[in-house]
Amino acid sequence: MAEKKVVLITGANTGLGYQIVRALFGSNEAYEILLGGRSIQKAEQAVNDVTAEFPSSKTLATAIQVDIEDDASIEAAFQKVQSTYGKLDFLVNNAGAQLDPLFHAGKMTMREMWNASWNVNTVGTQIITTAFVPLLLKSSDPRLLFITSGTSTLAGSENRDLPINKVAPKGWPKPSHHLTGVPAYRSSKTGMNMMMREWYRTLKEDGVKVWCISPGYLATGLGGSQEQNKAFGAGDPAVAGSFVKAVLEGMRDEDVGKVILRDSVQPW
Incomplete structure (x- = not known):
């Protein structure tokens, strides 16, 4: 019997991360999923939930504590994966945060919010990836995924039909509705x-397949509540979970090194 692929998914106890776990549990393939969460208790509960939902799945999940803002947590997670499995086949960098609303609500200063946005979404993701590359290189089919956003496209920011791209009127201060976007998140x-x-450049000769996944606007708790996002037209995160599973199982190998949407490539 083929050896199970080992998959680490960060921020996997809720939202899109959890939907990726569910999609893999529903696969015909068998995986060893490391369900990462800042809270080990929440990660363990998510393991219990998905195992109960898919009792006949060949896939297994194990909770692992990992906080991408904490170097000691990242190192401890690396040591656990190395000692238990000796390799990592897929790393899904899903953990992220949309903190702009906390600034608009007066709960963070602008500097705090911008620094924290980059620390979570970019710096922390860079550090955990660097830590786990040695284990990815032990895999026969290493895959490295980053969950990005449709708001990140520079070309797409020219689309004035989207409220997030509306041009503000001349003068200062601007009307409040022109200052409540998500510039830190999208940057x-x-x-x-x-x-x-x-x-992609660094690991190309090592055979690591690398993508950014742009899953679309989803009804998760990112930047607010699930209900609030759904009211604004957000889609079902389960659809995006299936999208990520398809990438992990080889459906978009011709698009490595790109930001991909479910049915196309996202413009830079």
């Missing part, structure tokens, strides 16, 4: 896109 995800390109 940090644009930075992630270039980070992916650097990993």
Whole structure:
């Protein structure tokens, strides 16, 4: 019997991360999923939930504590994976945060919010990827995924039909509705896109397949509540979970090194 692929998914106890876990549990392939969460208790509960939902699945999940803002947590997770499995086949960098609303609500200063946005979405993702590359290189089919955003496309920012791209009127201060976008979030995800390109360049000769996944606007708790995002037209995150599974199982190998949508390539 073929050896199971080992998959680490960060931020996997909720939202899109959890939907990726569910999609892999529903696959015909068998995986060893390391379900990463900042809270080990929440990660363990997610393992219990998905195991109960898919009792006949050949896939197994194990909770692992990992906080991508904490170097000691990343190192401890690396040591656990190395000692238990000796390799990592797929790394899905899903953990992220949209913190702009906290600034608009007066709960963070602008500097705090911008620094934290980059620290989570870009810096932390870079550090955990660097830590786990040695284990990826032990795989016969290493795959490295970064979950980016449709708001990160520079070309797409020219689309004035989208509310997020509306031009503000002349003068200062601007009307409040022109100042409540997500510039820190979308900037940090644009930075992630270039980070992916650097990993693609760095690991190309090692045979590591690298992508950014742009899953679409989803009804998760990112930047608010699931209900709030759904009210604004967000889609079902389960669809994006299936999309990521398809990438992990080889459906988009011709698009390595790119930011991919479910049915196309996202413009830079």
